[in-house]
Amino acid sequence: MKLAILVNEGPYTHQASDSAxxxxxxxxxRGHEIFRVFFYHDGVNNATRLTTPPQDDRNIIxxxxxxxxxxxxxxxxxxAAAQRRGIVDxxxxxxxxxxxxxxxxxxxxxxxxxxxxAGIQADRTVVFGD
Amino acid sequence: MTxxxxxxxxxxxxxxxxxxxxxxxxxxxxxxxxxxxxLAFLDDGVYQLKKGHQxxxxxxxxxxxxxxxxxxxxxxxxxxxxxxxxxxGLTADDLCVPVEVMSRAAIGKLMEExxxxxxx
Numbered sequence: 001m002k003l004a005i006l007v008n009e010g011p012y013t014h015q016a017s018d019s020a021x022x023x024x025x026x027x028x029x030r031g032h033e034i035f036r037v038f039f040y041h042d043g044v045n046n047a048t049r050l051t052t053p054p055q056d057d058r059n060i061i062x063x064x065x066x067x068x069x070x071x072x073x074x075x076x077x078x079x080a081a082a083q084r085r086g087i088v089d090x091x092x093x094x095x096x097x098x099x100x101x102x103x104x105x106x107x108x109x110x111x112x113x114x115x116x117x118a119g120i121q122a123d124r125t126v127v128f129g130d
Numbered sequence: 131m132t133x134x135x136x137x138x139x140x141x142x143x144x145x146x147x148x149x150x151x152x153x154x155x156x157x158x159x160x161x162x163x164x165x166x167x168x169l170a171f172l173d174d175g176v177y178q179l180k181k182g183h184q185x186x187x188x189x190x191x192x193x194x195x196x197x198x199x200x201x202x203x204x205x206x207x208x209x210x211x212x213x214x215x216x217x218x219g220l221t222a223d224d225l226c227v228p229v230e231v232m233s234r235a236a237i238g239k240l241m242e243e244x245x246x247x248x249x250x
Binding site: 006008040041080081084111112113115116117119120125127129130 | 131132165245246247
């Protein structure tokens with residue numbers, strides 16, 4: 001089955017991000033296709049490479065990046081939500097005059113159209129949120 | 131382009147969290163993609179449609195007008211849960227746009243007919 005995943009909550013505060021990761025990993029292991037993982041609301045905070053959790057805890061961001069690399073996942077961060085919350089890639093930094101970037105590997109910033117397109121293309125859209 | 135039935139399920143009050151505002155942004159994009167868009171309002175989500183948002187005191191941008199503009203984007207299927215309204219002492223007359231007030235069971239049936247359900 002072709003799946004789209006929507007992550008609406010940030011890392012560590014809310015389990016939604018962990019559940020989305022576990023679900024995505026399990027779906028891939030079962031041979032399902034992940035059309036796209038889309039990050040919205042505080043979900044965009046899953047895409048900052050500046051996160052430093054305690055050493056004995058899971059690194060939620062690195063975990064997503066690794067999964068994306070292994071399975072060529074398309075992980076998209078909503079641009080409007082990212083701008084509000086300070087998630088920045090080089091293009092956004094240039095456009096908005098910011099002096100730093102923090103987008104983790106495997107993520108890209110794009111518009112909400114990518115979420116609607118994922119809903120159209122996928123057999124199922126699975127939402128992880130509050 | 132393929133047209134699918136997208137329902138946006140709104141369960142949270144308009145202010146206090148960003149969900150309602152950011153949900154509206156997706157609704158408008160869904161409409162721009164010419165999808166079959168509808169909105170359901172349940173629980174505290176019914177407060178999103180309450181007439182007379184006053185946001186000056188909390189220094190937030192009010193977005194009551196956006197609900198009124200949905201019709202311009204051909205988004206006119208707004209379903210409101212009767213029980214959620216009643217539990218908050220509200221009726222359809224308290225709302226800022228025309229809606230269809232339905233039982234929770236009827237909204238559940240509509241949900242079953244959707245291709246994509248996005249809940250915020």
